[in-house]
Amino acid sequence: MEIFDEIVNYLNYLNENYGGLLYSELFDTAQPNSSTVDTKNEKLIFNNMNDIFAIEEEWGKSRTLKELEQKINTCLKCPLGKTRTKFVFGVGNPNAELMFVGEAPGADEDIQGIPFVGRAGQLLTKTLASLNIRRSEVYICNILKCRPPNNRKPFAAEMDKCKPYLLKQIELVAPKLIVALGATAVEGLFNTTARMAALRGKVLKFQDRPVVITYHPAALLRNPGLENYFRSDLQFALEILNRLTNKGE
Numbered sequence: 001m002e003i004f005d006e007i008v009n010y011l012n013y014l015n016e017n018y019g020g021l022l023y024s025e026l027f028d029t030a031q032p033n034s035s036t037v038d039t040k041n042e043k044l045i046f047n048n049m050n051d052i053f054a055i056e057e058e059w060g061k062s063r064t065l066k067e068l069e070q071k072i073n074t075c076l077k078c079p080l081g082k083t084r085t086k087f088v089f090g091v092g093n094p095n096a097e098l099m100f101v102g103e104a105p106g107a108d109e110d111i112q113g114i115p116f117v118g119r120a121g122q123l124l125t126k127t128l129a130s131l132n133i134r135r136s137e138v139y140i141c142n143i144l145k146c147r148p149p150n151n152r153k154p155f156a157a158e159m160d161k162c163k164p165y166l167l168k169q170i171e172l173v174a175p176k177l178i179v180a181l182g183a184t185a186v187e188g189l190f191n192t193t194a195r196m197a198a199l200r201g202k203v204l205k206f207q208d209r210p211v212v213i214t215y216h217p218a219a220l221l222r223n224p225g226l227e228n229y230f231r232s233d234l235q236f237a238l239e240i241l242n243r244l245t246n247k248g249e
């Protein structure tokens with residue numbers, strides 16, 4: 001009986017959030033996905049067919065972030081399009097050298113349409129400020145542009161649908177370095193569920209762009225002991241950026 005109640009609850013949840021559409025990862029993950037992170041050699045073996053995105057789509061031809069945002073902010077490619085309040089495209093310097101990629105908008109972001117403005121975002125902003133970096137200098141966005149109900153972890157299918165937009169943002173901003181915030185951002189970018197401990201302190205490559213990985217700031221809210229690690233990861237990212245731009249020499 002318990003399992004029956006659970007199934008009914010789950011179906012009700014789907015009905016509420018997805019308008020009755022039966023939406024399951026099981027159907028969507030059976031797709032080519034052979035990317036792995038070779039942490040020993042700090043190399044990414046990247047070969048996911050989903051990431052070769054359909055540039056023929058109109059938005060794929062966008063020349064500026066503004067144009068891209070206008071073309072995609074009514075997106076309904078996944079059911080989150082129906083439940084979002086605002087599309088959370090991204091914010092910051094369109095020519096930023098440093099780009100932050102988080103997981104997905106939360107409640108505050110969904111209302112304001114701006115990434116990382118809630119408690120976790122304020123912690124990110126504060127840590128950046130302590131390193132003399134203003135939010136307006138960098139570019140901040142997420143793997144998903146719409147809020148998953150109840151802040152649940154994004155489904156792989158949602159990430160697959162949304163990721164081409166991120167790829168286009170990366171192309172347009174052309175950052176020198178990307179910082180992936182948290183395990184879901186790493187999963188979204190690299191299609192790997194490798195542990196955070198194995199990835200921090202390394203420079204990985206995503207489509208030939210260096211990527212540094214750190215905790216999601218929400219993890220620091222749950223575990224303040226991680227704050228120092230987060231700050232030192234960001235310092236590490238800045239050192240790498242300085243090296244890449246020769247500012248440190």
Ligand code: URA
Nearest residue numbers: 102103104105115116
């Ligand atoms: N968490 C994220 O991953 N992104 C946001 O924009 C806010 C919270």
